[in-house]
Amino acid sequence: MANAAIGRSVPRKEGRSKVTGEIQYIDDLSFPEAIYGTVIRSPVARGKILGVHFEGDFPWDEFIKVTAEDIPGENRQALILNDQPCLAVDRINHREEPVLLIAHPNKHLLIEARKHVRIEVEEETPIYTIEDSDAKKEVIWGEDNILKKYRVEKGNVDDVWASAHKVIEGEYRTGAQEQLYIEPQGMVAKASPEDGVTVWGSLQCPYYIQGSLEVLFGIPADQCRVVYAATGGGFGGKEEYPTVIAGHTALLAWKSGKTVKMIYDRAEDMAVTTKRHPSLTRHKTAIDKDGKLLAMDVEFLLDGGAYATLTSVVLSRGTIHAVGPYLCPNVRVNARALATNLPPHGAFRGFGAPQSCFAIERHMNKVARAAGLTPEEFRNRNFLNKGQRTATGQLIEENVDMQGLLTTALEKSDYHAKKARFAKENVGQRIKKGIGFATFFHGAGFTGSGEKHLASTLGMEADRNGRIRVLAASTEIGQGANTVFSQVAADTLKISYDAIDIEKPDTEKVPNSGPTVASRTSMIVGNLVAVAAKQLLAKLREAQLLGDEYTPDQFNSACDQYIEKHGELKVISEYSQPPGINWDEENYQGDAYGTYAWAAYVAEVEVDTLTYVTEVKDFVAVQEIGKVLHPIMAAGQIEGGVAQGVGFAVYEKVVWRDGVMINNQMTNYIMPTASDVPEIRVFFEEEPYAYGAAGAKGIGELPLDGSAPAVINAVEDAMKIDIDFIPMLPEDLFELIESAANNGQGEE
Amino acid sequence: MVSVAKVNFDCTINGEKKTISAYPMARLLDVIREDCELTGTKEGCGEGECGACTIMIDGELVNSCLVPALQADGAEIKTIEGVATGEQLHVVQESFVVNNGAQCGICTPGMIMAALKLLEEHPDPSPDDIRHGLAGNLCRCTGYMKIFESVLAACQSMKQEV
Numbered sequence: 001m002a003n004a005a006i007g008r009s010v011p012r013k014e015g016r017s018k019v020t021g022e023i024q025y026i027d028d029l030s031f032p033e034a035i036y037g038t039v040i041r042s043p044v045a046r047g048k049i050l051g052v053h054f055e056g057d058f059p060w061d062e063f064i065k066v067t068a069e070d071i072p073g074e075n076r077q078a079l080i081l082n083d084q085p086c087l088a089v090d091r092i093n094h095r096e097e098p099v100l101l102i103a104h105p106n107k108h109l110l111i112e113a114r115k116h117v118r119i120e121v122e123e124e125t126p127i128y129t130i131e132d133s134d135a136k137k138e139v140i141w142g143e144d145n146i147l148k149k150y151r152v153e154k155g156n157v158d159d160v161w162a163s164a165h166k167v168i169e170g171e172y173r174t175g176a177q178e179q180l181y182i183e184p185q186g187m188v189a190k191a192s193p194e195d196g197v198t199v200w201g202s203l204q205c206p207y208y209i210q211g212s213l214e215v216l217f218g219i220p221a222d223q224c225r226v227v228y229a230a231t232g233g234g235f236g237g238k239e240e241y242p243t244v245i246a247g248h249t250a251l252l253a254w255k256s257g258k259t260v261k262m263i264y265d266r267a268e269d270m271a272v273t274t275k276r277h278p279s280l281t282r283h284k285t286a287i288d289k290d291g292k293l294l295a296m297d298v299e300f301l302l303d304g305g306a307y308a309t310l311t312s313v314v315l316s317r318g319t320i321h322a323v324g325p326y327l328c329p330n331v332r333v334n335a336r337a338l339a340t341n342l343p344p345h346g347a348f349r350g351f352g353a354p355q356s357c358f359a360i361e362r363h364m365n366k367v368a369r370a371a372g373l374t375p376e377e378f379r380n381r382n383f384l385n386k387g388q389r390t391a392t393g394q395l396i397e398e399n400v401d402m403q404g405l406l407t408t409a410l411e412k413s414d415y416h417a418k419k420a421r422f423a424k425e426n427v428g429q430r431i432k433k434g435i436g437f438a439t440f441f442h443g444a445g446f447t448g449s450g451e452k453h454l455a456s457t458l459g460m461e462a463d464r465n466g467r468i469r470v471l472a473a474s475t476e477i478g479q480g481a482n483t484v485f486s487q488v489a490a491d492t493l494k495i496s497y498d499a500i501d502i503e504k505p506d507t508e509k510v511p512n513s514g515p516t517v518a519s520r521t522s523m524i525v526g527n528l529v530a531v532a533a534k535q536l537l538a539k540l541r542e543a544q545l546l547g548d549e550y551t552p553d554q555f556n557s558a559c560d561q562y563i564e565k566h567g568e569l570k571v572i573s574e575y576s577q578p579p580g581i582n583w584d585e586e587n588y589q590g591d592a593y594g595t596y597a598w599a600a601y602v603a604e605v606e607v608d609t610l611t612y613v614t615e616v617k618d619f620v621a622v623q624e625i626g627k628v629l630h631p632i633m634a635a636g637q638i639e640g641g642v643a644q645g646v647g648f649a650v651y652e653k654v655v656w657r658d659g660v661m662i663n664n665q666m667t668n669y670i671m672p673t674a675s676d677v678p679e680i681r682v683f684f685e686e687e688p689y690a691y692g693a694a695g696a697k698g699i700g701e702l703p704l705d706g707s708a709p710a711v712i713n714a715v716e717d718a719m720k721i722d723i724d725f726i727p728m729l730p731e732d733l734f735e736l737i738e739s740a741a742n743n744g745q746g747e748e
Numbered sequence: 749m750v751s752v753a754k755v756n757f758d759c760t761i762n763g764e765k766k767t768i769s770a771y772p773m774a775r776l777l778d779v780i781r782e783d784c785e786l787t788g789t790k791e792g793c794g795e796g797e798c799g800a801c802t803i804m805i806d807g808e809l810v811n812s813c814l815v816p817a818l819q820a821d822g823a824e825i826k827t828i829e830g831v832a833t834g835e836q837l838h839v840v841q842e843s844f845v846v847n848n849g850a851q852c853g854i855c856t857p858g859m860i861m862a863a864l865k866l867l868e869e870h871p872d873p874s875p876d877d878i879r880h881g882l883a884g885n886l887c888r889c890t891g892y893m894k895i896f897e898s899v900l901a902a903c904q905s906m907k908q909e910v
């Protein structure tokens with residue numbers, strides 16, 4: 001048999017086309033006949049539309065114009081709720097809300113002209129903060145501004161407070177974060193009542209888009225075709241938002257009868273597309289005199305922006321991760337997502353967990369201090385172990401060793417020696433060094449019964465030369481989906497990695513293997529690849545064309561003979577839920593995820609007390625992620641996630657003014673560069689997961705959860721100051737130190 | 749709208765002589781992508797910040813989104829399409845494939861141009877040289893570690909070739 005591909009760092013399937021520049025992203029595809037489309041957006045955050053005026057000296061009758069009246073089906077973005085229109089009709093609920101669409105063959109003229117469409121609005125008072133929304137200063141959504149709420153209850157926290165050794169409270173905030181994929185969003189569409197709608201684009205989830213086009217145009221699914229173009233990064237930012245652009249582009253195409261291209265420039269992309277939900281978390285925790293957790297009461301609040309988008313699901317994940325990988329007999333989590341008049345927030349790698357993880361990992365340091373224990377000793381006394389139950393009552397049946405992971409991480413980073421040394425050496429120095437860590441977990445795949453409802457399917461087809469084609473809607477966005485699918489297919493079929501091709505996602509050609517989200521692609525869809533490969537082998541064996549043992553050549557000729565006789569060799573695999581998973585959606589109890597990845601991250605920082613700049617100098621990431629399918633790609637995923645987490649902590653700040661991001665440029669929204677990132681050292685432990693592809697668990701989102709709190713815990717160590725928010729930029733640290741000095745806190 | 753006439757000028761792109769007809773203030777990036785149909789050079793920001801549009805003009809790295817087309821008059825331009833020799837990948841390209849220096853790949857063409865220049869200036873780069881040499885090219889996927897490793901490994905193979 002061929003060399004096993006799993007566990008080996010085979011070359012990335014589409015790697016060659018990426019280093020030569022041959023691979024085509026949406027803006028690279030040639031549509032010579034295309035005209036250009038753009039969106040005219042609301043100039044205010046909240047109000048009533050009074051009129052639209054086409055001003056200035058432009059040949060307005062040459063422009064294609066689309067308003068809500070031109071929508072053939074329903075004017076809504078079909079997602080979870082139906083609250084978001086495709087084009088605003090009477091009401092404006094956020095800045096940059098789409099009101100009408102225009103298109104013209106001359107791109108430059110279009111860009112000039114769009115500035116001269118004036119939307120006349122009667123302004124109303126907007127609200128921009130979680131607190132104002134929670135207090136119902138204005139009711140802007142539903143009856144109470146609450147987009148979604150959850151409650152998790154285990155034991156009874158209220159019985160504990162009075163008798164507890166200590167009760168510790170804290171309040172923590174995280175800011176919005178821009179996904180900042182380097183390829184801006186874009187779509188091309190053709191559409192007509194006769195031929196239906198076809199869109200090509202930069203996207204994560206082809207079938208989400210198909211579903212929404214059906215509603216928007218009122219035509220059957222098979223007339224809505226969605227084709228993936230190579231996608232230059234997503235990180236959640238291309239999960240739901242491409243649906244909006246696809247709808248707009250297709251409406252212009254439908255009305256004009258022409259091919260329409262709409263590529264956002266960076267400024268538009270940053271100002272209008274979704275970002276990570278800002279959060280506010282309040283913790284109240286009781287411990288006994290041995291430093292054991294007795295009760296955890298958490299209020300977890302998200303700013304959802306003006307419409308519901310995927311907020312309920314983001315809130316759900318944040319809620320379930322809110323008390324971290326700790327054992328506590330009494331837990332209450334009250335979670336609410338609140339509407340504001342900001343552009344809707346949405347999916348971003350980690351999906352709510354990075355927000356609640358920042359809060360719990362900062363809070364655990366605070367509680368440790370109150371308990372008179374080191375952060376590591378406190379955690380060691382409280383880690384969740386095999387045989388114990390999470391906040392939702394899920395029994396942990398996998399081999400979990402959080403203590404072991406933490407010990408490894410502390411050793412690899414030389415934590416103890418450094419901590420002692422920094423404490424001594426920092427005295428009197430301008431540069432203060434610090435080291436800190438976070439311990440955390442991340443549920444892999446969809447929450448609760450999500451995977452069951454998705455019921456993903458995947459196809460696999462052989463040709464007469466024994467070449468295999470995998471048919472999946474899962475998109476390659478840099479994470480290595482093509483490569484992992486090929487590895488799993490090759491090893492299951494016992495043929496060469498090079499004999500596998502991945503069909504380009506296209507709703508006309510591939511079945512729905514579900515969205516490319518939630519760290520599910522390798523684990524869940526990869527497993528569908530394995531199942532399909534087994535079905536394919538079974539067909540060949542039933543036809544008596546293949547024995548138990550065979551060479552790749554014998555496999556090839558078996559395929560040939562099978563196809564000769566039957567015309568084709570094709571199978572479809574379907575998701576089936578692992579046994580014993582029970583989830584009670586109503587009460588938020590039960591098995592929230594099929595499995596979890598577990599991790600301990602250590603960050604080392606230097607803080608300049610003159611400039612207040614924080615630099616992350618070293619980073620150790622230790623995690624247990626099931627079987628590592630591709631060591632180099634897995635490490636690359638973690639490293640990329642850590643860099644984004646470092647950005648979330650100390651670089652990336654969305655500055656809002658009057659309801660819109662005003663630093664919507666790469667020059668003033670700063671992500672880490674090659675000179676900013678620390679050395680990131682990645683270590684894996686493997687506990688194969690029986691129901692993941694070849695034992696894999698999901699890893700894509702994990703690194704976003706723990707990186708930011710590890711960095712801020714290190715800053716706390718360096719500066720001896722409590723920091724309860726991110727992003728923490730130099731100006732924020734300056735302010736904090738000033739106010740702490742006034743209150744007598746801080747370094748003695 | 750004031751209409752400005754297109755101008756013609758000659759330049760060499762990836763070793764091939766070309767006559768370009770463009771508006772004088774058109775961005776070189778658009779001329780390369782649209783007129784020359786070399787779409788390997790990408791636009792990430794259009795404001796000189798991300799480096800996705802990095803090319804070489806007369807051996808110097810530039811962000812082509814900031815360069816007026818006319819500046820290419822008489823110049824020798826190299827884009828990612830001119831890095832491999834026929835089917836034979838350049839050592840740096842090969843190294844990016846093997847070491848997973850490209851994830852989504854959108855930063856890769858610019859990153860490889862920057863890496864080529866870096867290795868030309870520092871045939872034996874220190875970690876700081878690498879960080880510094882690539883600091884003008886943003887990558888959101890990799891956290892840069894695998895890019896650094898790709899450059900180092902390329903440098904090793906280049907040494908062995910000599």
Ligand code: FES
Pocket residue numbers: 790791792793794795796797798799800801802811812813814
């Ligand atoms: S597109 Fe030129 S630097 Fe970003």
Ligand code: FES
Pocket residue numbers: 182232233478849850851852853854855856886887888889890
């Ligand atoms: S590989 Fe995606 S931005 Fe660099």
